[in-house]
Amino acid sequence: MARLNNINRDELSSSDQEYYDSIVGSRGSVRGPYGVLLHSPDLASRIAHTGTYVRFELDLPESLKETVIITAAREIRNQYEFAAHARLARAAGVAESTITTIAQGKSIDSLPEDEKLLVTYAQQLIRDHKIQDDVFNAVSEKYGIKKTVDITALIGHYLLVGQILSAFEVDLAEGMTAEITD
Numbered sequence: 001m002a003r004l005n006n007i008n009r010d011e012l013s014s015s016d017q018e019y020y021d022s023i024v025g026s027r028g029s030v031r032g033p034y035g036v037l038l039h040s041p042d043l044a045s046r047i048a049h050t051g052t053y054v055r056f057e058l059d060l061p062e063s064l065k066e067t068v069i070i071t072a073a074r075e076i077r078n079q080y081e082f083a084a085h086a087r088l089a090r091a092a093g094v095a096e097s098t099i100t101t102i103a104q105g106k107s108i109d110s111l112p113e114d115e116k117l118l119v120t121y122a123q124q125l126i127r128d129h130k131i132q133d134d135v136f137n138a139v140s141e142k143y144g145i146k147k148t149v150d151i152t153a154l155i156g157h158y159l160l161v162g163q164i165l166s167a168f169e170v171d172l173a174e175g176m177t178a179e180i181t182d
Contacts (some may be wrong), residue, residue, distance in 0.1 A: 118151065
């Protein structure tokens with residue numbers, strides 16, 4: 001059971017309702033981490049703003065962004081984040097075998113090269129708190145420095161979101177299925 005209830009628009013002060021509206025405007029509704037984050041409306045808005053950039057404006061194919069996001073979710077074992085983004089990964093054309101490989105923590109050797117490179121980058125950053133030079137150089141050579149910074153921020157953003165979901169024990173929404181196995 002979630003530790004905090006989701007905040008509804010009418011529970012916010014009139015000045016804080018703009019934060020709620022902004023989140024709805026960028027995401028279609030308030031759900032997952034944002035229902036809880038709205039207990040601190042200004043923080044919710046700032047996190048949503050960063051999320052809007054890394055999720056919707058980062059110039060990287062949707063399939064690769066979602067692969068990075070589900071990797072971050074898997075590494076911190078967050079079922080909500082994984083389930084939400086596995087659905088989006090499927091819609092973006094990520095192969096079911098890639099999603100299953102990541103969910104089950106299996107060897108990524110069989111993944112397509114672009115996916116394998118970004119999964120390795122994310123895993124090293126999260127697991128080891130360091131990226132090996134050869135992996136960093138491969139990502140920066142392939143994507144350039146700006147996009148490497150953006151990819152790193154994408155990982156960091158979803159670590160933050162995943163930790164919010166975990167700390168407040170946000171339950172899987174109706175229709176979501178836990179996919180991460182250990």
